[in-house]
Amino acid sequence: MRRADRLFEIIQVLRRASRPVTADRIAAELETSKRTVYRDIDALVAQRVPIRGEAGIGYVLDRGFDLPPLMLTVDEVEAVALGAQWVVANADVALARAAHGVLAKVAAIVPEDLRPLIDDPAVGTPPVRDRDDGHVDVARLRKWCREGRKLAIGYVDETGAASARVIRPFMIGYVATVRIIMAWCELRQDFRIFRTDRLTAVEFLDQRYPERSVALRRRWLATMRDRHTVVPPAG
Structure with a gap:
């Protein structure tokens, strides 16, 4: 598991808990070591995530804390739109379906003024002719x-x-x-x-x-x- 994913999962574990969560429990759930958990907790606290507690007792995430919303620039939204269009035009059916799903998710989270960049993008990729995959799945x-x-x-x-x-x-x-x-x-x-x-x-x-x-x-x-x-x- 990547460190960024692990930090996110630690926050999720603490958010779900009704009482202090020990490093042992977090390490077992994430399949990592206690030492790694201690380092990750310190990193989260350094980033001002409101985690209270200490080793041997358990950790608590203050109520009301949530991760900041995903913020994208105009260029980043257009990059996502262009990439997804290319996948739809060039990849296999399953990946094309996933690309449509990604666009729908991005459209749901971006501010209203950026939504036209998804719904009516100014960047695009032309469709290509059907490929012969030799009947390969x-x-x-x-x-x-x-x-x-x-x-x-x-x-x-x-x-x-x-x-x-x-x-x-x-x-x-x-x-x-x-x-x-x-x-x-x-x-x-x-x-x-x-x-x-x-x-x-x-x-x-x-x-x-x-x-x-x-x-x-x-x-x-x-x-x-x-x-x-x-x-x-x-x-």
Whole structure:
């Protein structure tokens, strides 16, 4: 859990409680250590969150305290609107539905004078033609990337050569005309990019790969940076 999320959850735990809450209880609920809870409580108090109490007794959040409302600038609202429009136009159905939900939530919390930036935005992205995803369930594919599970695929490359592979997907790319899968290919023992419209078969395996998906993403990004680094000529 990110620290910002943890601080928010501590406030929620204290708000729900009818009596002082010990650091032990907070640590158990958030699945963290007491020492971390003590540090987080100190950080919240330093930010003027009205928490009273001490270690070994418990903590109480003063009644009437609430988190400040989400305040967004004009540029930030337009960035959200543009990003959501792009997702609606380019992503899979599930993500497009989520983008509509995000816009509805933002419209509900912004001041009245900013609402037209959501309802009638001055920024936009043009719709794109339908994509051929090779009958792949892209929403499930995203889930497999998050959970670090393998795929068994049939694939036809740009030359027409067909192959069967087991891959370790870790990222889905939503580019202008096609969707792509970034993965570690067990056949080639290297990173590879696969176009969804060239997949001839997809089997979602329950088997998790040994490396965390976030670690694979970082390795891939580092590899891409190295490959695109321009080495100056020798003097």
